[in-house]
Amino acid sequence: EVQLVESGGGLVQPGGSLRLSCAASGFTFSNYWMSWVRQAPGKGLEWVANIKQDGSEKYYVDSVKGRFTISRDNAKNSLYLQMNSLRAEDTAVYYCGREFDSRGYGEFDYWGQGTLVTVSS
Amino acid sequence: SYELTQPPSVSVSPGQTANITCSGDKLGDKYACWYQQKPGQSPVLVIYQDIKRPSGIPERFSGSNSGNTATLTISGTQALDEADYYCQAWDSSVVFGGGTKLTVL
Numbered sequence: 001e002v003q004l005v006e007s008g009g010g011l012v013q014p015g016g017s018l019r020l021s022c023a024a025s026g027f028t029f030s031n032y033w034m035s036w037v038r039q040a041p042g043k044g045l046e047w048v049a050n051i052k053q054d055g056s057e058k059y060y061v062d063s064v065k066g067r068f069t070i071s072r073d074n075a076k077n078s079l080y081l082q083m084n085s086l087r088a089e090d091t092a093v094y095y096c097g098r099e100f101d102s103r104g105y106g107e108f109d110y111w112g113q114g115t116l117v118t119v120s121s
Numbered sequence: 122s123y124e125l126t127q128p129p130s131v132s133v134s135p136g137q138t139a140n141i142t143c144s145g146d147k148l149g150d151k152y153a154c155w156y157q158q159k160p161g162q163s164p165v166l167v168i169y170q171d172i173k174r175p176s177g178i179p180e181r182f183s184g185s186n187s188g189n190t191a192t193l194t195i196s197g198t199q200a201l202d203e204a205d206y207y208c209q210a211w212d213s214s215v216v217f218g219g220g221t222k223l224t225v226l
Contacts, residue, residue: 035215045156045164045207047215059214062122095163105211107154109175111163 002026002110004096009115016086016119022079022096022112030054030074033099035108036081038092038117048094049081050104057104064090086119093117123212127221134226139195141221143208146189151210153191155184158220159204167206168193200225 008020020036035050049060049070058070069082079096093116097108125145133139143153153171156164166175168184171191181196191210195202203225208218 037217044205044220045158045209045217047217050215061214100166100169101152101211105152106209106215107152107166107169108156108164108209109166109169111165113163 002098004098004110004112006094006096006112006115009094009117011118011120012086013121014087014119017082017084018086018117020081020083020094020096020115020117024077024079024096024098027098029072029077033102033104034072034079035097035099035106036070036079037095037097037108037111038090039095039114040089040092043092046092047106050099050106051079052104059104083117086117088119091117091119123210123214123216125208125210125216125218127206127208127218129219130222130224132224132226133195133198135200136197139198139202139223139225141193141195141206141208141223143191143193143218144189145191145210145212145216148189148191148210149187151186151212153184153186153208153210155182155191155193156207156209157202157204158207164207195223198223198225 036048093114100109155168171186
């Protein structure tokens with residue numbers, strides 16, 4: 001059974017940092033692009049970043065470029081999101097998603113349960 | 122940047138057909154997919170590559186994509202289909218539509 005389990009969310013002050021993790025199981029993690037997608041309270045889905053199977057390509061939404069870093073450890077079947085210089089507008093539930101499409105075009109066939117990040121003083 | 126536009130809300134009577142649209146420039150030249158999200162739950166992929174249904178998704182869900190519009194069609198809509206629906210495509214990056222709240226009344 002495919003499982004994605006996020007962790008690392010919490011309350012952080014503006015300007016602070018947080019590292020999210022996503023533990024994958026039930027499939028060959030190294031075969032898939034992976035993404036982070038967020039959802040602000042009461043709002044829609046917003047793609048944040050994705051990473052190629054071997055980590056050689058990474059892409060970000062403009063609003064997080066230079067502040068967030070996506071990475072993965074295929075030996076540990078884990079995906080990460082390092083978030084620095086956090087702002088109030090980064091407050092959201094962060095989901096990790098497995099990309100069905102092998103080209104990094106999205107089409108997320110599995111999602112985690114999400115982890116809430118709250119940026120507030 | 123590329124934008125996908127969805128109506129904020131769609132209403133349908135039980136047993137009727139619901140059509141949810143997603144508009145974007147030359148969207149028909151790209152693959153579109155659709156997600157269903159119920160309150161407090163993670164999204165679920167219901168249509169991918171315009172017209173394909175993942176295993177476990179009921180046959181009443183179907184999709185189409187042509188010109189500038191992709192459409193999610195739910196035939197014989199049931200109360201349990203009430204949810205938010207999001208379209209998604211790729212144009213230099215992954216893009217989501219703003220979402221449509223489907224009400225079954």
